[in-house]
Amino acid sequence: MESIVFLAVLAAAIMHAGWNVLVKLRLDRFLSLFLINMFMGMIGLSALMFLPWPSRESLPYIALSGILHLGYNLFLARSYRTGDLSQVYPVARGGAPLLTLIATWLLVHEDIGLAGATGIAILVAGIWLVSLGGRGRLRLDGMTLFFALGTSVFIAAYSVVDGLGGRISGAPVAYAAALFVLDAILLSIIAFATRGVRIIREVAPYWRSGVVGAALSSGAYGLVIWAMTLAPIAAVAALRETSIFFVVLMSMRILKEPVTASRIGGAALIVAGAGLLRLA
Template sequence: MEPHVFLAVLAAAVMHASWNVLVKLRLDRFLSLLLIQALMGVGGIGMLLAFPPPTAASIPYALTSGILHLGYNLFLARSYRTGDLSQVYPISRGAAPLLTLLVTWGFMHEDVNLTIGAGVALLVAGIWAVSLAGRRGLRLDGLTLFFAIGTSLFITAYTIVDGIGGRVSGQPSSYAGMVFVFDALFLSAAALAMRGPGVVRQVAPYWKTGVLGALLAGGAYWIAIWAMTKAPIAGVAALRETSILVVMLLSMRLLKEPVTLPRLAGALLIVAGAMLIRLG
């Protein structure tokens, strides 16, 4: 992976972690996702106006991505409703890079060398070590586990679809904008159908914080789509999950969480995996 692509994806990981840790809304998880996604859709319109249009061939990918992101948001919100974040996160985020590697290498025959493959494996192992350090196994009921695993499958699917769509589009920036618009439309329609027009009044007071979340979340995924046109999809998918290392560092700083040996070992595995992906 070229140095500038590597550094850009790391920056995206920091942005992804930051909006998850720093953007605190007094809303339930679903409404928080709705607000941020809707504002990302507004930004997406601006991106479509600012950049050359994507190819027509990429539109089906963006539409498919919008549907997959809707499933992701619904499953994520549901899994967090009854499951602890520290338990749901490693399943939903930690498994996706490995699944992405298996699909892109096994079915798409993408050129993923042994170095990148080993880097993805080390990074995923590090994510699980950091997330589950000091915990006595998973404590999730069957339905929550189902939604957490489903979230991981949706992440894998939309990552691959957007990786291909960004390449086909010829204009990854405007493709990203199109994805943001479709995501916002589908999730907004689902919210209105599920909760009625009152959702607008519920989220409106938090628009300023939502703008910050949208800038960070949108910028992070914009970079990821661009990076997947420059490097193997599996490598980018894994590298952006280094966000969990940033979450750990911010938690230690802001929440005064202790540094344990298993968490430190997991952090070293994440760094080692990232370095192998860079060299691959």
């Protein structure tokens, strides 16, 4: 993997961890995701005014990805409602790299080599060690685990779709911007249907957090889509999951969540796996 791509995905991982921590602060989880997605839609719409539009061939990918992102947001919000960030996040992200690797191998016949596959395996092992190595009182209940694992499936699905769509689009940044607009529209339909117009009053006091979260999230995923046009989708998707390393640090520092030695060891495996992906 080229150094510029590697560093871009690591930057995306840090930004992704940051907005996930914001989702856990103060607001209801669904309201946080709604607020962030609304501002992401505004960012995307503004960007499309100055960017060349993605190709017509990529529009079905944008539409499908929008549906998958909606499922991801709904499942993630439900997971965070009853789960601890430092456990929900690893489970939600942990299965996605392997699922993405299998899907890209079957659908687009991408081969990332032995070093890449080994790096993904080590990284996933680290993610699960971080997730399952906490204290007993932090273990996820059955429904929270179901929604966290479902989130993982959605992540793998939209990663493959967006990797392929970004390549076909000829303009990956514009592809991402159009996707942000569609995501905002779809999630707002669900939000207003379930919460009514009062949702605006509920999120208004937190608009600053929404702006920061939207900037982090849109920047992170824009970098990821761009990276997937230059490197294997599975490798980029796996490297993005190094964000759990930063989530562990942030959850310990900002949210005061307990972080055990086993979680720190898992984070070290994540770093080792990322190193192998860099060499792949």
